[in-house]
Amino acid sequence: MPSIAERWKVLSGQKKWEGLLDPLDLDLRRYIIHYGEMAQATYDTFNSEQASKYAGSSRYAKDTIFTRVGLDKGNPFKYRVTKYFYATSSTKLPDAFILKSWSREAWSKESNWIGFAAVATDEGKAALGRRDIVIAWRGTVMTLEWSNDFEFELVSAPDIFGAKSDVKVHLGWHSLYTSDDPRSPFNKASARNQVLTEVRRLVEQYKNEEISLTITGHSLGAAVGTLSAVDIVANGYNKPKGMPNKNLYVLRMRNATDVVLTYPMIGYSEVGEELRIDTSKSNYLKKPGTVKTIHALESYLHGVAGTHGSKGPFKLEVKRDISLVNKHLDCLKDDYCVPDAWWCDKHKGMVQLEDGAWELRDHEKDDF
Amino acid sequence: MPSIAERWKVLSGQKKWEGLLDPLDLDLRRYIIHYGEMAQATYDTFNSEQASKYAGSSRYAKDTIFTRVGLDKGNPFKYRVTKYFYATSSTKLPDAFILKSWSREAWSKESNWIGFAAVATDEGKAALGRRDIVIAWRGTVMTLEWSNDFEFELVSAPDIFGAKSDVKVHLGWHSLYTSDDPRSPFNKASARNQVLTEVRRLVEQYKNEEISLTITGHSLGAAVGTLSAVDIVANGYNKPKGMPNKNLYVLRMRNATDVVLTYPMIGYSEVGEELRIDTSKSNYLKKPGTVKTIHALESYLHGVAGTHGSKGPFKLEVKRDISLVNKHLDCLKDDYCVPDAWWCDKHKGMVQLEDGAWELRDHEKDDF
Numbered sequence: 001m002p003s004i005a006e007r008w009k010v011l012s013g014q015k016k017w018e019g020l021l022d023p024l025d026l027d028l029r030r031y032i033i034h035y036g037e038m039a040q041a042t043y044d045t046f047n048s049e050q051a052s053k054y055a056g057s058s059r060y061a062k063d064t065i066f067t068r069v070g071l072d073k074g075n076p077f078k079y080r081v082t083k084y085f086y087a088t089s090s091t092k093l094p095d096a097f098i099l100k101s102w103s104r105e106a107w108s109k110e111s112n113w114i115g116f117a118a119v120a121t122d123e124g125k126a127a128l129g130r131r132d133i134v135i136a137w138r139g140t141v142m143t144l145e146w147s148n149d150f151e152f153e154l155v156s157a158p159d160i161f162g163a164k165s166d167v168k169v170h171l172g173w174h175s176l177y178t179s180d181d182p183r184s185p186f187n188k189a190s191a192r193n194q195v196l197t198e199v200r201r202l203v204e205q206y207k208n209e210e211i212s213l214t215i216t217g218h219s220l221g222a223a224v225g226t227l228s229a230v231d232i233v234a235n236g237y238n239k240p241k242g243m244p245n246k247n248l249y250v251l252r253m254r255n256a257t258d259v260v261l262t263y264p265m266i267g268y269s270e271v272g273e274e275l276r277i278d279t280s281k282s283n284y285l286k287k288p289g290t291v292k293t294i295h296a297l298e299s300y301l302h303g304v305a306g307t308h309g310s311k312g313p314f315k316l317e318v319k320r321d322i323s324l325v326n327k328h329l330d331c332l333k334d335d336y337c338v339p340d341a342w343w344c345d346k347h348k349g350m351v352q353l354e355d356g357a358w359e360l361r362d363h364e365k366d367d368f
Numbered sequence: 369m370p371s372i373a374e375r376w377k378v379l380s381g382q383k384k385w386e387g388l389l390d391p392l393d394l395d396l397r398r399y400i401i402h403y404g405e406m407a408q409a410t411y412d413t414f415n416s417e418q419a420s421k422y423a424g425s426s427r428y429a430k431d432t433i434f435t436r437v438g439l440d441k442g443n444p445f446k447y448r449v450t451k452y453f454y455a456t457s458s459t460k461l462p463d464a465f466i467l468k469s470w471s472r473e474a475w476s477k478e479s480n481w482i483g484f485a486a487v488a489t490d491e492g493k494a495a496l497g498r499r500d501i502v503i504a505w506r507g508t509v510m511t512l513e514w515s516n517d518f519e520f521e522l523v524s525a526p527d528i529f530g531a532k533s534d535v536k537v538h539l540g541w542h543s544l545y546t547s548d549d550p551r552s553p554f555n556k557a558s559a560r561n562q563v564l565t566e567v568r569r570l571v572e573q574y575k576n577e578e579i580s581l582t583i584t585g586h587s588l589g590a591a592v593g594t595l596s597a598v599d600i601v602a603n604g605y606n607k608p609k610g611m612p613n614k615n616l617y618v619l620r621m622r623n624a625t626d627v628v629l630t631y632p633m634i635g636y637s638e639v640g641e642e643l644r645i646d647t648s649k650s651n652y653l654k655k656p657g658t659v660k661t662i663h664a665l666e667s668y669l670h671g672v673a674g675t676h677g678s679k680g681p682f683k684l685e686v687k688r689d690i691s692l693v694n695k696h697l698d699c700l701k702d703d704y705c706v707p708d709a710w711w712c713d714k715h716k717g718m719v720q721l722e723d724g725a726w727e728l729r730d731h732e733k734d735d736f
Contacts, residue, residue, distance in 0.1 A: 074724025339716040346714035348707040356442025357689045
């Protein structure tokens with residue numbers, strides 16, 4: 001991917017994606033898909049099985065996650081995860097925000113795994129053109145249920161924007177982002193503090209290299225990621241100490257018929273640009289789709305691979321495996337002969353012991 | 369299991385299970401569970417994924433099936449599979465009888481895998497007291513749909529009972545059992561002929577040892593299994609050539625609230641005895657259950673492990689893992705923290721190739 005290594009600044013929005021969005025630049029397709037896949041990894045590793053005592057955590061450990069979620073083979077963009085993040089909420093939020101285990105021996109009573117920080121390896125840096133730091137935020141697993149019973153109350157956020165700002169943010173996003181809980185082994189510090197601390201550490205560690213900070217997320221992860229991106233830049237965490245601040249570039253994606261939310265992918269920019277796709281034009285997908293299939297991140301990535309603008313046809317330009325859209329849902333037409341919702345561990349993590357009994361082992365041990 | 373090795377004749381019904389059923393004899397519990405698990409193996413290996421070109425076949429090969437379905441570890445009753453059986457139907461039957469792949473490259477257009485023959489190994493023979501030959505018949509995957517749109521027409525069966533018999537059998541069972549198809553690689557011979565040929569072969573092979581022939585099946589598998597058992601005995605396939613015929617003993621099981629069918633387990637006897645269980649008494653299972661959960665074979669086996677007659681309580685006497693009832697359905701109370709429907713291959717058989725693409729590989733190669 002030499003062209004991506006050379007063009008990464010414009011691909012990250014230095015010129016606000018001018019002239020790259022329609023028609024959609026081939027490198028930019030690959031670039032967006034790459035960061036979308038980093039967000040997708042947060043879904044694919046998330047343990048949403050409430051019968052598990054590890055419900056709400058990451059199934060896979062930091063060392064193995066990219067291999068386990070299928071982002072190693074055939075992928076030149078190599079990263080290593082440096083930190084997992086956890087969130088809690090001081091406000092009572094619907095289950096979709098904080099998923100609770102049914103087990104009395106749950107790994108945590110109040111926290112959920114909410115994302116990760118990763119840094120390009122030397123090999124990844126060669127493909128990416130710089131030492132990229134990614135912060136990936138997990139979205140909600142359930143997409144719509146919560147919006148019915150959840151008020152979209154707004155609060156001010158002096159912690160992020162200063163006491164004099166009149167910017168207001170969503171109560172739920174803000175609570176997830178900033179809440180801590182002194183009793184919690186995972187949230188003595190808020191998600192915000194965990195992320196800011198890790199970003200500062202990494203930016204200092206690589207201060208003698210050319211670096212970038214890319215924040216990615218889908219759905220709830222896009223909302224909190226946007227908040228976090230603004231926070232990082234507004235409070236100067238994206239630069240080594242004593243250096244001038246860098247810019248923030250925001251790219252948001254919207255599927256034409258998605259009624260839920262938009263998917264922003266954030267580089268460093270000051271304003272948000274929007275890339276529109278329309279997966280209803282894809283002949284690979286079942287028509288008309290459902291609220292869930294249209295909103296799913298994998299559908300968006302399929303859309304990025306094939307969109308040709310609002311007037312153009314749908315034609316895949318990036319060889320992205322169509323079976324991926326069926327990972328968690330039933331999106332693909334039956335003709336393609338891919339099982340629906342095929343993303344599952346063997347026996348959902350049930351493992352047979354030597355005496356023949358079965359035990360749920362659906363969690364890889366890891367430090368925080 | 370020395371007591372089973374010594375008592376196998378009475379456990380197989382030599383005295384029509386007199387005095388063993390209420391209260392249910394502990395060895396007999398284990399014995400029934402053992403043969404029930406052989407029938408369960410046919411469900412657990414069956415590929416019911418219509419997106420797969422192997423829909424309707426066995427996922428696992430003859431050499432690996434017992435390991436794959438969890439019947440190796442902790443199980444003293446060792447067998448090896450000697451033959452897989454396939455069925456077709458000359459009558460148009462509902463999908464539940466012959467499951468069809470959506471793929472144009474389907475492994476077969478007209479046949480389904482319908483069960484296996486297995487023979488006790490020397491180690492298994494020691495635990496079982498004799499060289500046991502098992503014929504296991506697969507049941508339907510969908511339990512009730514077909515009964516709505518399927519007429520229970522009866523036909524005579526001169527092939528089985530002779531031209532002068534006025535015995536009549538179910539059109540569907542009989543068609544599955546006796547149909548062949550000269551175009552079919554798997555059903556040039558009918559299921560009946562495949563089974564009779566294999567039984568004759570095995571009975572001859574072990575004619576100098578003490579042998580037994582045990583036929584097991586659940587639901588549709590019980591119906592066809594009964595037909596086959598009668599056929600085998602009526603036509604003398606259960607004895608070496610020139611030896612006197614042996615007897616047929618039939619044990620049927622009925623869950624009190626099961627509205628679908630009964631579960632016969634067949635040894636060699638002339639009439640059927642019935643063992644009643646009532647899983648609605650089990651405190652492990654969700655109440656009141658559904659038509660499917662009450663009919664499921666795993667629920668029956670749980671019932672055998674815990675029944676204490678119509679007036680007694682439900683109390684597990686055999687240490688059979690309760691998580692097994694959740695293999696294909698949502699039977700177990702949530703308190704036990706076992707995922708529902710956990711029986712699945714990793715990623716439903718989707719495997720990532722070296723270039724990053726995914727391919728469905730959900731079939732172990734095997735000869736017939």
